[in-house]
Amino acid sequence: DSGVTQTPKHLITATGQRVTLRCSPRSGDLSVYWYQQSLDQGLQFLIQYYNGEERAKGNILERFSAQQFPDLHSELNLSSLELGDSALYFCASSVSLGYGYTFGSGTRLTVV
Amino acid sequence: QQQVKQSPQSLIVQKGGISIINCAYENTAFDYFPWYQQFPGKGPALLIAIRPDVSEKKEGRFTISFNKSAKQFSLHIMDSQPGDSATYFCAASGGNEQLTFGSGTQLTVLP
Numbered sequence: 001d002s003g004v005t006q007t008p009k010h011l012i013t014a015t016g017q018r019v020t021l022r023c024s025p026r027s028g029d030l031s032v033y034w035y036q037q038s039l040d041q042g043l044q045f046l047i048q049y050y051n052g053e054e055r056a057k058g059n060i061l062e063r064f065s066a067q068q069f070p071d072l073h074s075e076l077n078l079s080s081l082e083l084g085d086s087a088l089y090f091c092a093s094s095v096s097l098g099y100g101y102t103f104g105s106g107t108r109l110t111v112v
Numbered sequence: 113q114q115q116v117k118q119s120p121q122s123l124i125v126q127k128g129g130i131s132i133i134n135c136a137y138e139n140t141a142f143d144y145f146p147w148y149q150q151f152p153g154k155g156p157a158l159l160i161a162i163r164p165d166v167s168e169k170k171e172g173r174f175t176i177s178f179n180k181s182a183k184q185f186s187l188h189i190m191d192s193q194p195g196d197s198a199t200y201f202c203a204a205s206g207g208n209e210q211l212t213f214g215s216g217t218q219l220t221v222l223p
Contacts (some may be wrong), residue, residue, distance in 0.1 A: 002155065033210055042215040043156070043201065056210055090155055098205035099144050103155035 003027065004104035009108050012110045018079040021107045025072055025093030031055070032074040033101065034066060037088040049074055050097060081111045116204050118214025125221050131189040133217045135185075135202035138183065142206040147176065147187045150199045151209045159200070160187075 003026035005100030006032040013019055025032050044080040049068035060066075063081075068074040078085060088108050125131045135145075144162045148163035162169045162176040162185065169176045171221040189196055202214040 002157070005157075035213075043213040044211070045210055048210050058210070084193075092155075098209050098211060100161075101146075101158065101211055103148075103157065105155045 002102050002104060004029075004091060004102050006104035006107050007088075009105065010109060010110075011082060012112060015081055015083060015111055017081050017111075018077065019081065019093075019109065020075040021078070021089055021109075022082050023074045023076070023091030023093075023104060025074070025091075026102050029070065029093035029095050029102070031094045031097055032068055032072070033092045033094075034060075034076050035090045035092065037090060038107075041087075043090070044076075046060050046076070055097070061081070083111050085109065086111045100110070116202060116212050116214045118202050118217060120206055120217060121215070122218045123220070124220050125144055125192045125219065127192065127194060127223050129192050129198070129221075130219070131219055132186060132193045133202070133219070134184065134186045135204075135214050136182075136184045139204070139206065139212075139213070140183070141209075142204040144205045145178065145185050146203050146211070147174075148201045148203060150201065150216075156201060182197050189219075192219075194221045194223050 007022045030051045032049045035043045047066045048056040061087040066076045088106045090106045092103045094100050099108040136167045146154035149159045150156040160171050173190045178185045200217045205210040205211045
């Protein structure tokens with residue numbers, strides 16, 4: 001157990017729907033990062049939060065949004081889902097910005 | 113330029129052999145270079161990391177070699193074992209920015 005908790009582990013939904021992925025960072029970590037990993041693809045950075053504030057954005061679609069709550073857990077919202085959104089979504093956390101990431105076990109999203 | 117280029121895409125090594133994975137970067141502001149190991153269905157796990165003030169770091173069978181002037185770093189896995197079969201990602205960050213990952217190398221160690 002890495003200490004980073006992601007729920008749900010698996011999610012199957014239809015095109016056009018909206019889903020919410022949840023991440024609880026490791027105790028003491030203030031930074032949360034979201035990454036997307038498609039089949040045979042690397043880790044694509046989506047968005048970063050630090051202590052509740054958005055810190056950086058990567059290749060995140062306008063249909064996707066995220067937030068970090070006062071208790072430091074984070075949620076990634078994916079809407080108007082398309083088949084191409086099927087992927088593994090990972091959350092990572094760290095104490096310091098950009099260093100010592102700890103990843104969760106991911107949420108596998110399947111859009112049918 | 114934030115890109116980190118990783119090669120090879122896939123690697124097959126005999127048990128007991130040396131596995132070598134290479135990465136190159138362009139951003140001179142990068143000052144942290146970790147390697148992550150990922151098994152199927154799992155999240156990436158930090159394997160070993162290096163800062164640019166040293167040229168080599170060794171932890172057990174895993175060694176990072178770092179060449180600052182060439183802006184390259186590599187992972188060497190000595191005495192490779194079938195249990196090392198996984199996908200390996202290099203990454204880089206600096207200036208409190210997020211990690212940028214390489215494209216990954218799928219390592220297969222044959223018994």
